[in-house]
Amino acid sequence: MKPRKTAVPQTSARRRRRADAPSVVAGAPPVEAVAEVRRNTALSADAFLLDLMVDMPAALPGQFVMLGLPDGAAPLLRRPFSVMGHDPSRKSLEIHYSARGAGTRVLSELRPGHKLGLLGPLGRHFPQAAEVARRPADLEGGLAPLSVLVAGGRGTAPLIFFAERARRSVGGSSGPVLFLAGARTAAQLVLLDRIHATEVFVSTDDGSAGKKDTVIGLLKSLDGQPDFALGAAGRETRRRPGAVLYGCGPAGMLRELHSYAESRGLPCFVSLEARMACGLGVCQGCAVRLTGSRYALVCKEGPVFESCLVDWAQYEGA
Amino acid sequence: MKPRKTAVPQTSARRRRRADAPSVVAGAPPVEAVAEVRRNTALSADAFLLDLMVDMPAALPGQFVMLGLPDGAAPLLRRPFSVMGHDPSRKSLEIHYSARGAGTRVLSELRPGHKLGLLGPLGRHFPQAAEVARRPADLEGGLAPLSVLVAGGRGTAPLIFFAERARRSVGGSSGPVLFLAGARTAAQLVLLDRIHATEVFVSTDDGSAGKKDTVIGLLKSLDGQPDFALGAAGRETRRRPGAVLYGCGPAGMLRELHSYAESRGLPCFVSLEARMACGLGVCQGCAVRLTGSRYALVCKEGPVFESCLVDWAQYEGA
Amino acid sequence: MSRQRRESTTPAQGRRGSRGRPARSVSAGAGGARLPDLSVRIAGLRLSTPVLLASGVAGYGEEMGEVVDLNRVGAIVTKTLTPEERAGNPPPRLFETPAGLMNNIGLANVGLEGFLAEVLPQLKRHRTRIVVSVGGFSLRDYEKVLASVDAAGGAHAFEINVSCPNVRAGGIHFGCSASRAARVVRALRPLTALPLLVKLTPNVTDIGSVAAACVSEGADGLTVANTYTALAVDLRTRRPRLGGVTGGLSGPAVKPLSLAKVWEVTSRVKAPVIACGGISTAEDALEYIVVGATAVQVGTACFRSFKTPELIVNGIIAYMKENSLSSLQELRGTMTLAPAE
């Protein structure tokens, strides 16, 4: 069954510019601000939690910021990082990053008090499951759809933010949230205690924690009961208006997630990566190929895309 | 009175290459080694003392090392720094530096355990006063000449090393050492407690410590009694075989020191600066102009030069 | 076509007048002391500051409003415009190198129709001067874009991009020889009364000759320079790092190179030069001015902070005060060679 296109519009750069709906793009325009390191905690050999003090308009789950490096450091461009948590009142912004290249290694050396340039919040957020309902009638029963969050590796961060917001959403407008976290090995499952969801499932490639499988394998194994398509979330008895899949992780994993969503006819939203320069949609540098040989800008029209719009044969990550 | 050329040969690059006397160039050839930061102490807003652990052949006063910066840092080239103290048995090397540009600011952020590339020891050291004696007969009385050390700003470091070695030299072969340290203001006289000399004199431009004068003014004021030319070192009663001047500091100060030495007919050795790339005499990058329109390489034929050989009209520092 | 007339026909004059705001002086913030005059003239066009946003880094200025104070930049140079809408080259389009950025965007742009219908009306609402960058794959392309935009009104000047290294058979082809560049200028000069700038490629043996050829055909000024042809390879896949194979290098890495190019050009021609290449600080900008540039463009440095142009303007003001300069004219082209030379 081919998923129909859902209520969240995803069109070409130019058309979207005209059609921008404030409810879809985050309300506040981005600002450039100075972010001060509050804490920079090593969670494992190469995973870090960065707690920044910064005055920035409220970010929504799926949005990201561009972080500049100190002047004495070699890398030139700011680096994009998903928001893992944001409390504008406390001016607290949390980023989870893995030290993999020159820029993130410089980040990993920062101590409290260090200052960084920041641009944010940027990009489009994950739509809530309720917004994705295919027919408004679905919501009539007062039941929001099931949200199934599938995170691979450091893709966990934005989905942790998403799950936390869903949990806190007013009036139970959000339905149950299943969180599936996959990693290569147990030592890399560094953020489990930060996940707040209805249920959390874990897999590792080497079986050192949770199911020994990829996170997509885990997803498929869970699919039998609760039937995602029907939205029966295990202990729920009443029928729900279906499930919505959310994914963040390596390119290969997202590609598989999309295939799965397609095969099950489920709407699916993924957060993509591309090398970025401006973060604002002005340099045209972060293009990814959509179906129909169109390009979209990850920083402005993404990073969250409905998976059926992406040309997966072309997508390789950043 | 024009100073005659003294026993330390200072000739053109090519001729010196043939004539290299091992007693003049430091014995051990340089090595490339890894230096680990033991301590990196801020002495003032921009003055630092760097204590490195490194396996390097013994350095002599006036010699320098080239310090590489960590890979993540922007500056490309190693930076030259005079040795302020070296204890090969303890593998301890001390550098005094001021954070003035990109490279030294990176240095100032280093913490214990950080590792740096190092090349050294490099260049020619300050000859001891006894070696500079004009007539071997001068030394017959068993009296070594007076050493007058004139340090401006961060030029103090190599002369501290020199004074310490002179004090420790066996059999009193070295005569009395007068140490003149000048700075803009008292706060910049950060190394006074490290100076070990027969007598120490201080000047500041603003009078906040010692004589309110330049260090050259200080030198001239001291010249009356003890007569440097005669080598009567104040409380000494017997005649000495003259004084030898040693200088390290800004270009203008060294130029004045040379004029003074020339006017008084005293031998004078100064440590010069030039931008460097290789530090080994192979790139020809660190040339300074000598009299007679010749060039000399600061890294190999210097940094210590007899002041009468330098074309002072051309010298501007690094 | 006198400079006089050209100035009075620029739409800016009218707008400025109608709002009654003097565009001349830029405030450095607080402080009552008389401010140095930062304004510069490029042909008939007066810019309130000598700092422009380079083509391709600011799009059409729309998204920038929140993060850049557009009143502090002398002008925005728009993303190069071609007759047809272009989706651009396959990704990846960016690759970072030591102190540099390689890009191969492939002139992704809205095309003439979209520009006239959607972008230009927005641009006209800006208070900043607008320099429209004109691109193409044939002489006819350039003519079409320039004539149409000129007719529509709203632009204050044109910058002819004969130097984009990222599209085959286009752009740079015209910029790589003095005679071909001259041909473009000869064709375009009669089509507009607005100042005509030519953006040169640095990828040539003798940029001075290309500059001279453009000026002799009536170019009012030269932008020096576009990016440097560059390549990077992914060792894992043994494929180029950019979808379009080679890319153009920009950023601090190229500043020493473009400074030499600006010197070559200002030593050769009298026409005003707008310097572009690796400018990140006021010092960078001032170096270019000392070498002879009239104004500067900021590109890649915006990606580190969109406040960079503003900080550069502030830095220039501070430098002028320190050195008691009342106008940039006193600084321009004042480099002296060392006595030893």
Next chain:
Amino acid sequence: MSRQRRESTTPAQGRRGSRGRPARSVSAGAGGARLPDLSVRIAGLRLSTPVLLASGVAGYGEEMGEVVDLNRVGAIVTKTLTPEERAGNPPPRLFETPAGLMNNIGLANVGLEGFLAEVLPQLKRHRTRIVVSVGGFSLRDYEKVLASVDAAGGAHAFEINVSCPNVRAGGIHFGCSASRAARVVRALRPLTALPLLVKLTPNVTDIGSVAAACVSEGADGLTVANTYTALAVDLRTRRPRLGGVTGGLSGPAVKPLSLAKVWEVTSRVKAPVIACGGISTAEDALEYIVVGATAVQVGTACFRSFKTPELIVNGIIAYMKENSLSSLQELRGTMTLAPAE
């Protein structure tokens, strides 16, 4: 003059034979596994590793003995030699830029007489291959240096420097046009049986044509490339940062540029190319090889550590093992363009 003959006449052959040391394989240290073959051939000359020390950064190799293991480098290219001794240009001669180094040494060198009397006898004692860099201000200069050094024996190859940007009226003048470069090669080719390399300047519109012209006149290989003309200004004094006004830019900043130049040349000519420009790591070297280079030269990176060439050799060995390559031939020129192209 066949390649065969040229090889057998190189002095290296005799020395190697007489010492009975096979120059072919380089040991990666411990470990018994069969090592990949790092040796490469440039014309008739076999180098034990593809990593050379670039001209000007190692002098004549004398001072390096203590810090560089010269057995790990394929060859030393000596500082460019001119007929007369040269003191060089006025200081400052160096200026550091973002990820780059500008130099204007002005070809300071001992001159032919000093070279033959003092340097060459020392060089002959090295076990490393010696490539003598030949410079000059006229055709006659080049001829004189090359013929004299050839007659004296001891060199294994020549690199003709037609690309020094730092001496007026010399070097680069010859490298900036295909016809002038061809003239130099035509004059020099008959004067030696040793491999003749030409070091090209990247400061040209079309380096491929210059390369092709050199090869058609009998050049055995091309070194790509020398430095990029650059300028920096001291704002305080408004004087150039270098005594010689402009300088040549080298270092990581230029790697993407020279990689593109090497690709231009290897796409155009079949002769072996020795890549040079910003090589600091094994990855840099391997990228050049994937683009078509036969060997590489390390310049500026030596100033960060003289162990760099050795580390690059080790890194190449590691890469070859990981990728099960038994010779670099399997890697050379294997860049494939993305399918989208």
